[in-house]
Amino acid sequence: MKKFRLLLLMPVFFVALLAAAPRGGELRLCLRGEPKSLDPLMVTDEPSEVVRYLTSGILLRRNRRTQQLEPELASAWKVGNAGKRITFHLRPDVRFSDGTPFDAADVEYTLRRLADPGLASPAGEIFRTAARIQRFERPNPLEISLEFASPVSALEDLFDEAPLLSSRSPIKEKAVLGPFRLAHYRRGVSLRLERNPNYWKVDSAGARLPYLDAILLEIQLNRDIELTRFRRGELQLISNLDADSFDRLRRQAPGEAVDAGASLESEMLWFNQSPAAPIAEYRKAWFRSRAFRRAISEAISRKDIVRLVFRGLAVEAAGPFSPAAKFWYNPRLAPPRQDTESARKRLAAAGFRRREDRLLDAGGHAVEFSLITNSGNRNRARIAALLQEDLAKLGIKVNVAALDFPALIERLNHTHDYEACLLSLSGIDLDPNDQMNVWLSSSSHHPWNPRQAKPATPWEADIDRLMKQQAASYDPQERKRAVDRLQEIVYEQAPVIYLVHPYALMAVGASVRGTEPSALKPRLLWNAERLYLERPVAGKQ
Amino acid sequence: MKVRSSAAAVLLILLLVTAIGADWIAPLPYQQQNREEARQSPGPAHWLGSDDLGRDLWSRLLHGTRVSLLLAAAAALLATLIAAAVGVTAAYCGGCADRLLMSLTDLFLSIPWLFLLLTVRALLPLNTPPWESMAITFLLLGLLGWAGAARLVRASALARLASPFALQAHAAGLSPPRLLAFHLLPNLTPVLEAQFLLALPAFLLGEANLGMLGLGVSEPLPSWGNLLAGLTSPGAVAESPWLIAPAVLVLLSLLAMHELFGRSRRIA
Incomplete structure (x- = not known):
């Protein structure tokens, strides 16, 4: 009889268990653009990538x-x-x-x-x-x-x-x-993803995932509006915040500002070393001089960039791999500390000399160069202003030119008509293979001297060899050794001067549970099947 | 009425004096970075606070006023002079010259000037110093901004040329240069002044737009445009309301110009 009663109580028990499980709710967040394709195989842009990640x-x-x-x-x-x-x-x-x-x-x-x-x-x-x-x-x-x-x-x-x-x-x-399937798409407005009823995954208690009923992805390009709506409680997640907004949010709602530490991105500076560049030969000679590049690197205060531009929400960079790439990061390389005196000595040893407040090269030319960057990026404008002052201490004049993005790309990839460039390497993957097009001297995206028929210098040949070596090996340790050596060469030669790795900054609403923020994309949605919204308890505001 | 006009005149004179004397009035060089004093609130050391790099915002505002106000006025003057030349020539010569000049005017009216400015700026030599690049920007604003005014000037000039005094002067055998210089142009002065006053805020805002896009005056030179770029985030303004100082200055100067010149025209 007792057993019979227990059997009768079993369905009630399961119903109660299901009710207690953190199921349900609609999570709302923004996509910063219209997805270009909903075909998972044809994804090229970040909004499409988010949809693919949630559905596939x-x-x-x-x-x-x-x-x-x-x-x-x-x-x-x-x-x-x-x-x-x-x-x-x-x-x-x-x-x-x-x-x-x-x-x-x-x-x-x-x-x-x-x-x-x-x-x-x-x-x-x-x-x-x-x-x-x-x-x-x-x-x-x-x-x-x-x-x-x-x-x-x-x-x-x-x-x-x-x-x-x-x-x-x-x-x-x-x-x-995937955990969700597309339910509704209003072009230019939103996409609604609903729970996939056949999703295979269950949690440790045996409850079927995902917990959420739906995710509403609203298309919103304006980041200020996105943040305002988040503060009003209309959105529950922001996957990417700039340092200024994050700083304000952490003061207004400290529990909602989430920092996952250094991201994979880097702010970096390089000089044009392309023989095809329509710039004076004596200037090309500066840019090809390792001493010149190292002196510039040493004269820059990365500490001030972190403190003033990123409000402390970045780490000083020594090379292409940030601490976020746990396996590939080379901790033996310390970011260069600002040392104007050492930079002066390097320049003097390379034949540069000071006359009054200007630096002259061995031929008597005043050292001055233009620095291009993309317009509309306040952080980069601030970095450029800091560089101007840091390099002025060496007697170097820097003219900053902010260009709209198409004009910038035209100069970088086609005409090569620029002297130095300040830009960021973003959207990169964890694995070094993703940076193959950056490091191979034959690549069209090799920043300082693209499309080389053969490597112009022995150290560039070494970089090519190391990149190919790591790409051809399956042994992770062998790959790591090659990538570590590559980082050392980049550090010693400074063809690209790495400045900082900004933090991965996000916002998570107080009602959202289950997030495991990561510096890797998709930062907050990678475990979307385990996210849920805390239900308001009856009688409690 | 008189009080308002006097206040407007005082304000404009003050602005002009500060613009011209920024080098002497500003407490600190506009580009000087006091990195340990970044993002300070207004106080004795920095009357309008300091920016992200520790630069004194009051000094930057004074220098920005010089850059924007003087160069916008110069660009507006240039645009008005071109408009006067084109409009008067078209009206006086008539026929083929009129059609040609008005077609040219239509062509300039149809140019998306913002994109043209972006293109021209992208083509400038990269080592152009900030002062030169800024002067070129305003020169372009002036060279591109005359077309609307030229149509108005032409219409007004046609009306004046048909009026009895012009017919009388013509009948008396007055030479065309004398007729234009001593009779027509003085009668067009109200129209030209109005066009100048319309162009001035348009160019101020044009530079401000470019500044907001990050394509205006380049670092470290300040202008109202790049100072206004600090207002793009509503959160930042709510936290540091003194950041709206450049916007207030733009607004006050435009109101003062309207009050002073607009009223004097109406009285005339």
Whole structure:
């Protein structure tokens, strides 16, 4: 009889458990632009990336907090043949949002589409170049092996960004495996994502994820309006705040301002060393002089940039990898401290001399250069003003020219008609392979001297070799050694003078629970399936 | 009425004096960074506080007034002179010259001047010193901003040329230069003054717009435009209301000009 009563009470118990689970609610946040494509394979911009991340399923995920790989739709994986083969074991009983079952055929279909040159998927570029798949093997519906033409470094990371599609669903790419699916899209206004009823993941208590009912992504370009609406409680998350807004927010609502430490981004300065640049030869000689570049680097007060421009919300930079890239960061390289005297000595040793308050080169030319940057960025305008004063102490005159972005890019990439540039490297990934186009001397995006037929200097040849070496190796330690050496060369030669790494700054509403803020993108949404809104307790305001 | 006009005159004279004498009146050099005194509230050391880099905002405002007020006035004068030359020539010559000049005017009216300014600024040599680049910006504003006024001047000149005094002067055998210089232009003065006064705030705001876009006067030189760029964030203004000082100055100077010149024209 007792057992019977217990059985009767079981459904009541489960209903109570479900009610207590932190389910429900609609999370509201802003996208800072219209998504250019809702096709997960054709994503190129950040708003589309957010939608893709929230709706698509992936095989493996790099945990944005620990930076370790975690199983997603692949419950296990194994890399073999020195990085030329990977085998995935897929989770059973997984279904797309429309109920279509998921299996190895879908993985093969997705990867074939990503590698299709006719589709030219931006997300699949790597599968058409460095990671060409030679053979697929599907011994059973829940296992798939991929054989690559050559060893692929950071092989598993490729599957953190490969959104899986259904090969059989009648609604094609609208069938998703992610925690949410697109419910409604009002062009220019908002996108509403609702819970995917077939999402496979459950929490430790067995409750089905995601906790949220929906996410409303409002399209809002104006950051001030976004912040005002957040303060009014109309939005619950802001994934990216500038230092000024963050500083104000942390004074007004300290609990809502979230700082995840240094981001992967860098503010940096470089001199044009391109032989094709239409600038005087004696100036090119300054820019090619290691002593000149090191002296400039030493004369700059990075501490003041952090304190005055970023309100303490940045770290001084020594090189291309910030402390946010836990594995790749080289802690042996300390950011250069401002030392005007040492900078003067370096310049004197290189043949520069002072006359009154100006610095002259060996040929008697007064040292003066223009510094271009993009207009409308207040932080960069402030950095430029600080550089002007720091370098004036050496007798160097800096003329700042703020250009609109197309004009800036035209000069950087096409005419090469500039002397120095102050810009940021943003939107970068954790893995050094993502910076291949920055470091290879043959690349069109190699900042100081692009498109070199062969490396102009021995140290640039070394950088090329190290980048290729790390890209060809599957061994993480071997890759790390190569990347560490690369950072040392960049530090010694200063072709790019790294200034600061700004912090990853965010805002999280008081009602939001489950966030694990990270400096890596998507900073607050990477674990969207575990976010929920705290329900107001009855009778309590 | 008289009190308002006097107040406006005093304000404008004060502005002009501060603009011209900024070097002597400003307590600190406008570019001097006192990095340990950044973001200070108004006080004895910095009457209007200091900016993010510790520069004295009062000194920057004084120098910014010189830059904006004097160069906007120069640009407005240039635009008015071009408008007068084009409008009067078109009205007096008529025929082909009139059609040609008015077509040119229409062409200038149809140019999106902001984009043209952006393009021209992008083409300037990068090592152009801040003063030169700023003078070029205002010169461009003047060279591009005459077209609307030229149409008005032409219409007014046509009306004056058809009036009895002009016909009488013509019949008396007055030479065209004498007719234009001594009879037509003096009669067009109210129109030209009005156009000058309309152009002045337009150019002030044009420079301010460029400054807000970060494309105006370059660092470290201050102008009303780049000082107004500090107002882009409502939060910053709420926290530091003294940042609106440049906006107040723009507004007051425009009101003073309107009061003084507008009223004197109405009386005339």
